[in-house]
Amino acid sequence: MQTAKAAAAKAALDHIEEGSILGVGTGSTVNCLIDAIGESGLRLQGAVASSVGTEKRLKAIGIDLLDLNSTGTLDLYIDGADETNPALELIKGGGAALTREKIIAGASAKFLCIVDKSKQVNVLGAFPLPVEVIPMARSFAARELLKLGCDPEYRDGVITDNGNVILDCYRFNIANPKELEHAVNAIPGVVTVGLFALRGADALLVGHDDGNTELIDAQGG
Numbered sequence: 001m002q003t004a005k006a007a008a009a010k011a012a013l014d015h016i017e018e019g020s021i022l023g024v025g026t027g028s029t030v031n032c033l034i035d036a037i038g039e040s041g042l043r044l045q046g047a048v049a050s051s052v053g054t055e056k057r058l059k060a061i062g063i064d065l066l067d068l069n070s071t072g073t074l075d076l077y078i079d080g081a082d083e084t085n086p087a088l089e090l091i092k093g094g095g096a097a098l099t100r101e102k103i104i105a106g107a108s109a110k111f112l113c114i115v116d117k118s119k120q121v122n123v124l125g126a127f128p129l130p131v132e133v134i135p136m137a138r139s140f141a142a143r144e145l146l147k148l149g150c151d152p153e154y155r156d157g158v159i160t161d162n163g164n165v166i167l168d169c170y171r172f173n174i175a176n177p178k179e180l181e182h183a184v185n186a187i188p189g190v191v192t193v194g195l196f197a198l199r200g201a202d203a204l205l206v207g208h209d210d211g212n213t214e215l216i217d218a219q220g221g
């Protein structure tokens with residue numbers, strides 16, 4: 001799996017413009033991307049990071065960190081995913097960075113998602129859907145999520161970079177990802193849900209165990 005992640009990450013280098021500002025996601029596949037950028041010698045004007053962990057890694061390879069409030073729209077955001085369906089709608093947040101990831105994805109002209117083959121599914125939902133919740137709303141939000149038809153579980157011991165908690169939703173029927181994204185986001189106390197359907201990926205780079213990669217765009221081409 002590590003070979004597949006590294007292959008997708010390396011192939012993503014071809015999509016990054018020299019001297020640009022890059023949005024950078026979070027997770028082990030993105031860590032491969034940061035390593036690949038470091039090894040390639042590619043120069044960036046700077047990067048907007050989706051987590052404290054990513055910030056540290058970018059700093060370590062000498063990339064300037066920029067504030068999204070001063071960059072304007074980014075040309076490109078690159079991030080991993082926990083699951084992707086054929087429409088390139090995603091489940092994200094396995095690494096608890098979903099809110100900042102969704103903000104940067106929304107603020108970017110293009111979202112390139114990098115995954116290993118195991119992340120491709122026909123229907124989203126085998127991976128428990130993460131929901132970031134303000135701490136005082138934890139029990140209330142869990143009861144509301146239960147009403148929407150899932151089994152929410154508190155991710156014990158995890159505090160997000162925003163000071164919030166995560167509820168992982170098991171056994172959600174995600175027949176209509178956009179509808180469910182709206183419904184979960186409407187629960188008071190929910191900061192955001194790890195469904196990326198209203199703003200899914202524009203393109204997907206899939207890495208295989210033999211080191212090959214394939215590029216799929218959102219239109220399925």
Ligand code: 5RP
Nearest residue numbers: 027028029080093094095097
């Ligand atoms: C973090 C995420 C990650 O993109 C997702 O969990 C995939 O991680 P990995 O690349 O380690 O498989 O959404 O919040």
